[in-house]
Amino acid sequence: xSNQDQQSADALINTTDGLAYWESIAPDVNGMLGGFPHxxxxxxxxxxxxxxxxxxxxxxxxxxxxxxQVDVIExxxxxxxxxxxxxxxxxxWNMGLEQWEMQDGGxxxxxxxxxxxxxxxxxxxxxxxLERCKAALDVGKGGFIVVKENNSTSGKDDxxxxxxxxxxxxxxxxxxxxxxxxxxxxxxxxxxTPQGGRDV
Numbered sequence: 001x002s003n004q005d006q007q008s009a010d011a012l013i014n015t016t017d018g019l020a021y022w023e024s025i026a027p028d029v030n031g032m033l034g035g036f037p038h039x040x041x042x043x044x045x046x047x048x049x050x051x052x053x054x055x056x057x058x059x060x061x062x063x064x065x066x067x068x069q070v071d072v073i074e075x076x077x078x079x080x081x082x083x084x085x086x087x088x089x090x091x092x093w094n095m096g097l098e099q100w101e102m103q104d105g106g107x108x109x110x111x112x113x114x115x116x117x118x119x120x121x122x123x124x125x126x127x128x129x130l131e132r133c134k135a136a137l138d139v140g141k142g143g144f145i146v147v148k149e150n151n152s153t154s155g156k157d158d159x160x161x162x163x164x165x166x167x168x169x170x171x172x173x174x175x176x177x178x179x180x181x182x183x184x185x186x187x188x189x190x191x192x193t194p195q196g197g198r199d200v
Contacts, residue, residue: 098129119149151168
């Protein structure tokens with residue numbers, strides 16, 4: 001894979017186009033999963049299995065015995081409206097990951113869960129975000145970051161014109177994680193991805 005291939009997919013990401021796409025999507029499981037609502041059960045179980053080794057995710061996984069409180073970053077407000085008043089939901093930031101900054105004296109996290117959203121970030125934005133996440137970890141409690149994303153199997157990054165996102169080649173994700181100071185302690189693949197779906 002050439003540097004030009006990498007740069008061309010990354011350069012095509014347009015935040016305005018991505019936000020416009022997600023504003024047009026229904027704030028339900030069917031909308032969030034692109035018309036594949038049955039993936040939700042497989043996805044949540046796969047995540048539980050992964051965690052046993054080491055809005056749907058918030059209520060179906062993290063607040064279901066994993067965490068006492070969950071803070072959420074989501075740029076589309078209609079996707080977070082249903083979280084208001086739910087037990088265990090703390091702060092809700094309606095902004096992009098590239099805009100989020102840890103406040104001085106702010107929360108320290110045991111777990112930062114990032115799922116199916118970093119394709120809307122350029123490589124530079126992703127590394128910067130991961131660095132900020134690392135700074136927000138409670139390292140005294142062994143805090144860790146989970147990045148759960150689809151991976152390109154084409155040998156290069158794949159740009160999606162529909163939602164203006166990039167599905168990164170798996171090796172690039174590892175490289176970016178290392179650039180963000182990650183240690184890559186564990187890797188798991190979802191073996192039950194529906195036919196026609198991307199590897200996770």
